[in-house]
Amino acid sequence: MIRLQQVAKIYPLGKVEARALDGVTLAIGSGEFVALVGPSGCGKSTLLNLMAGIDRPTSGEVWLDGERLDCLSDDSLARLRRSKVGIVYQFFNLLPTLTARENVALPLLLNGLKRREIEERVEQGLQRVGLTHRAEHWPHELSGGEQQRVAIARAIVAGPRVVLADEPTGNLDSVAGGAVLDLLDELHQDHGQTIVLATHSQEAVRRAGRIVHLRDGRIEELKGP
Numbered sequence: 001m002i003r004l005q006q007v008a009k010i011y012p013l014g015k016v017e018a019r020a021l022d023g024v025t026l027a028i029g030s031g032e033f034v035a036l037v038g039p040s041g042c043g044k045s046t047l048l049n050l051m052a053g054i055d056r057p058t059s060g061e062v063w064l065d066g067e068r069l070d071c072l073s074d075d076s077l078a079r080l081r082r083s084k085v086g087i088v089y090q091f092f093n094l095l096p097t098l099t100a101r102e103n104v105a106l107p108l109l110l111n112g113l114k115r116r117e118i119e120e121r122v123e124q125g126l127q128r129v130g131l132t133h134r135a136e137h138w139p140h141e142l143s144g145g146e147q148q149r150v151a152i153a154r155a156i157v158a159g160p161r162v163v164l165a166d167e168p169t170g171n172l173d174s175v176a177g178g179a180v181l182d183l184l185d186e187l188h189q190d191h192g193q194t195i196v197l198a199t200h201s202q203e204a205v206r207r208a209g210r211i212v213h214l215r216d217g218r219i220e221e222l223k224g225p
C-alpha cells in the first residue's frame with residue numbers, strides 16, 4: 001500500500017543542512033497497523049508527511065496504492081490525498097468556525113459529493129466515533145478527546161484506504177487517548193484500513209502489528225511481520 005525507496009528529505013538551513021530522512025526504504029502492506037517510534041527529531045512527522053503527499057522527498061521514491069507520489073503534480077497530489085488518505089494530528093486541527101458536523105463534512109464537500117450522500121456519510125462518521133450528540137457543537141465546546149474523535153471522523157469520512165496519525169494521543173489523557181486508539185484499532189480490524197501512527201506512547205505501540213524504529217532519519221530496526 002505504501003512503499004518508500006531510498007527516501008531522503010534534506011532541509012537547507014543556511015550553510016548547514018538538516019537531514020530529516022536519510023535513505024529510508026520501507027514497505028507497508030494493505031491492512032497493516034504500523035507504529036513509527038523514535039526520539040524527538042528522528043523524522044517521524046517528516047515520514048508521515050511524505051506518505052501523505054503533503055511534502056516531497058529531496059530524493060527517492062514514494063509510492064501510495066500504486067501511484068508514485070513524488071512525480072505527481074500538486075493538483076494530482078491534492079486529489080489523491082483527498083480520496084485515499086485520512087490524516088489525524090496531535091492538535092486535532094479542526095476548523096474553529098465550523099461545527100463538528102461541518103468539520104466532518106468538509107472533505108466530502110471538497111470531493112464534490114451530492115448533499116444527500118454527504119449528509120448520510122457524515123452521520124455514519126459521527127456515529128462511528130460516538131459523537132452524534134455533539135454534532136452541532138463548535139470545537140471549543142468539545143473536550144480534547146471529543147475533538148480528536150471528530151478529527152478521526154473527518155479523516156475517515158471519505159473512505160480512505162490509509163489513515164496516517166501523527167501523535168494522535170499526544171495531547172490527551174490516558175482515558176481519552178485509549179478511546180482514540182480503540183477507534184483506530186476498530187478501523188484496522190473491522191475495515192482493514194492501513195494505519196501508520198507516529199507516537200511516543202507505549203500504549204499506542206502495543207496496538208501495532210509492526211514497529212518501525214527511526215533514529216537520525218534512518219530506520220534502526222524492524223520488528224514484527
Ligand SMILES: Nc1ncnc2c1ncn2[C@@H]1O[C@H](COP(=O)(O)OP(=O)(O)OP(=O)(O)O)[C@@H](O)[C@H]1O
Pocket residue numbers: 011013018019020038039040041042043044045046047
Ligand atoms: N521545515 C523544516 N525546516 C527545517 N528542518 C526541519 C523542518 N521540518 C523538520 N525539520 C527537521 O527535521 C528533523 C525531523 O523532524 P520531524 O518533525 O520529522 O521529527 P519527529 O520525529 O516528528 O519529532 P517529534 O517526536 O518531536 O515530533 C528534525 O531535526 C527537524 O528539526
Ligand SMILES: [Mg+2]
Pocket residue numbers: 044045046166198
Ligand atoms: Mg513529529
